[in-house]
Amino acid sequence: MTLFGLVRHGQTDYNLRGLFQGSSDIPLNDTGREQAHHALEPLPAIPWDTVVSSPLQRAEQTARIIAEDHDIPWGGTDVRLREIDWGAAEGRPVDEMERLYPDRSFPGREDHQQVADRGYDALEDLEQRFPGKNVLVVAHGTLIRFLLSGIAERPLDSIPNGTLSVITLEGTTWGVEMIAGVAEERIVQVRSHDQNPRFILDKPALIPGAAPRPL
Template sequence: MTLFGLVRHGQTEFNRQGLFQGVSDVPLNDTGREQAHRALDALPPIAWDAALSSTLSRAEETARIIAEDHAIPFAGTDARLVEIDWGAAEGNPVGEMEDRYPGRTFPGRETTQSVIDRATAALDEIASQRPDQNLLVVAHGTLIRLLLSGVTGEHLPSIPNGTLSQLEVVTGPEQETWTVSMVAGEELAPRTRTVPRDGTPRFALPDHHLRPRGLEPARD
């Protein structure tokens, strides 16, 4: 079993201004750096074996801050953990773009299935390489939310900056077991899914999961 602590990176200026960020490589702001320093506060202590991140600078800087603060080895980056590509919405105000494209049907947007497939492929490979380890993985709000929604089958709310979720992965020759036990710092009764290792998509979500639960519909 590999335990993943999934941390959303700290705040950026795009976050503060309410802009779609996605694959845009926007750095942390001062608030985001402070969130990184506090990311593991008030959580049960876990002996983390290593920290990893997506290749985007806001995630890598968050991971390196946490790693230095807690004497955790930084084990590098993985491009499969980058945020969803919002296509034409990148860098634009959320409300404005949702008005223009109901259902977040932005031209050039990456599909929900693509995000889940690459994220699960990355974690499956890491779990196979690092069995019985506890790994911090700093990534992005939509990617983490879609991944957790795929396992739990629930439409989840936004994942706040600097919060930790927990996901356990057990890999075997024919099947994998994925278990979510914490979402954004809140413990919950474990939600478990067992899926075959046959090359088919592990989890599937309808497109309405692109919008966090509880987000008001776009204005007319």
């Protein structure tokens, strides 16, 4: 069984200003760097064997801070772990764009299930690279929420910056043990590696400290 820790990157100025961020390559701000230093606290210590990340700089910066702080070997980046492309909403205020598109069907937006599928595919490949290991993955709020909701088989709230979730993969069985620092117990089995769990589309409420909606 391979265990994955999913960390959402620290805060950026786009997060702070309530702008859709998605595929835009925005760096961490000072708060985000501080969140990265504390992302694994005060949770039970897990001996991480490697840390990988999305190639977007806010995720890679978070991952490298964690790797240095905790002496975790660097495992590189995977483009499939990047955040959803919000299309025409990129860089625009969330409130404004949701008034225009209440269902978030922005022109040019990436398909939701395709986002989840590339995330699952990346994790399956990491399982092959690091069988039986503990792999820390630093990525993005919407991608992580889509992955978790498919395994938990329920709608999920927004994922706060700098929080850790834990899932497992053994063969074709996915499990979730923790969501944004809160214990969870759920497994789902798919028929083959060609099939991924189906995420549940929702309009999430807030977890305390989260952005108004995943950006």
